Amino acid sequence: MRDEQMSAALLDWYDAHARVMPWRVSPQDRMGGQRPDPYAVWLSEVMLQQTTVAAVRDYFRRFMARWPDVAALAAADDADVMGEWAGLGYYARARNLLKCARVVADEHDGRFPDTADGLRALPGIGPYTAAAIASIAFNRPETVVDGNVERVMARLHAVQTPLPAAKPELTTLAARLTPQKRPGDYAQAVMDLGATICTPRNPACGICPWREPCRARAEGIAADLPRKSPEAEKPTRRGHIYLARRADGAWLLERRPEKGLLGGMLGWPGSDWSDAPQPAPPLTADWQPLGAEVRHTFTHFHLHLAVHTALVGPGATPERGAFLPSDQFRPSDLPTVMRKAYNLARDSLDD
Numbered sequence: 001m002r003d004e005q006m007s008a009a010l011l012d013w014y015d016a017h018a019r020v021m022p023w024r025v026s027p028q029d030r031m032g033g034q035r036p037d038p039y040a041v042w043l044s045e046v047m048l049q050q051t052t053v054a055a056v057r058d059y060f061r062r063f064m065a066r067w068p069d070v071a072a073l074a075a076a077d078d079a080d081v082m083g084e085w086a087g088l089g090y091y092a093r094a095r096n097l098l099k100c101a102r103v104v105a106d107e108h109d110g111r112f113p114d115t116a117d118g119l120r121a122l123p124g125i126g127p128y129t130a131a132a133i134a135s136i137a138f139n140r141p142e143t144v145v146d147g148n149v150e151r152v153m154a155r156l157h158a159v160q161t162p163l164p165a166a167k168p169e170l171t172t173l174a175a176r177l178t179p180q181k182r183p184g185d186y187a188q189a190v191m192d193l194g195a196t197i198c199t200p201r202n203p204a205c206g207i208c209p210w211r212e213p214c215r216a217r218a219e220g221i222a223a224d225l226p227r228k229s230p231e232a233e234k235p236t237r238r239g240h241i242y243l244a245r246r247a248d249g250a251w252l253l254e255r256r257p258e259k260g261l262l263g264g265m266l267g268w269p270g271s272d273w274s275d276a277p278q279p280a281p282p283l284t285a286d287w288q289p290l291g292a293e294v295r296h297t298f299t300h301f302h303l304h305l306a307v308h309t310a311l312v313g314p315g316a317t318p319e320r321g322a323f324l325p326s327d328q329f330r331p332s333d334l335p336t337v338m339r340k341a342y343n344l345a346r347d348s349l350d351d
Helices: 004-018 026-032 037-047 053-066 070-074 078-084 092-107 116-120 127-138 147-156 169-176 181-194 215-219 337-350
Strands: 238-244 251-255 288-297 302-312 320-325
Touching: 004 169, 026 181, 026 302, 037 092, 037 127, 053 078, 053 288, 070 147, 078 092, 078 147, 127 181, 147 169, 147 181, 147 215, 169 181, 181 302, 238 337, 288 337, 302 337
Parallel strands: 238 302
Antiparallel strands: 238 251, 251 320, 288 302
């Protein structure tokens, strides 16, 4: 089967089986003349980095309801955006989201560039995201390669080289199949194929539109591909975290530095995260060890935090952070690791 025939077969499959997503224009609507909103495509692609569709849906809907276009997002308060992002992880994405929105609003008259090169010049947009936006939003014949596409290509061509070393080869193979006609639908089709048919475990080869030309299926090794190089074991870092509440219900919180992990997010004061962290209470108080740890895993390390709690009087003066009144405190604004600490500590402070 020639490359053009394979692309056409996949598009036929997509026309019948495309996933429904809040940021997506269906193939039928697209053929009827509806065009994707570049802002929605960009927002969804940034949110989907390192995350799943299921995790992103509600965040996307909330962002679109609160900031329906790039000008609205560009004018948003940083703390409001970081609060809405809380729990989605990889917080540098949220900071870059704001930077990018402001550049588009201020320097591009509120319009996203319609080429991959133009998009790559924007903050926080790398090669994959630029290709995805250019393809999906502007129907440019760009090659879009995410983890789903890598898996499909590795199986289709029985590529034995392990990832990540195989990435250039898989990208070249994917480029051969990217059509000039309907490239945006094709990009979404091949990602859908990987997400729903050519899945990591138990691929449904019997109903795959590419089952005939798939070499891995023919050789009986589809479930074994793509191969991956062994990952290095993640180190474990430790730290102390301090949750103080005043008698009036206010909580002691601090905003983390813009650069670094959880940059710009609200959190509980604490020590550094290292092999041997030293206690670092943010104010003088009768700190009580909770006797339980918060455990959380970041991309490159595991984190164990010893939790300390204290009830303090109205005159308590912190060396770091500030007390946030109870009617302004929303646990949902905290990043996941900080929310875990809150969930552990709140019952002890209510006693």
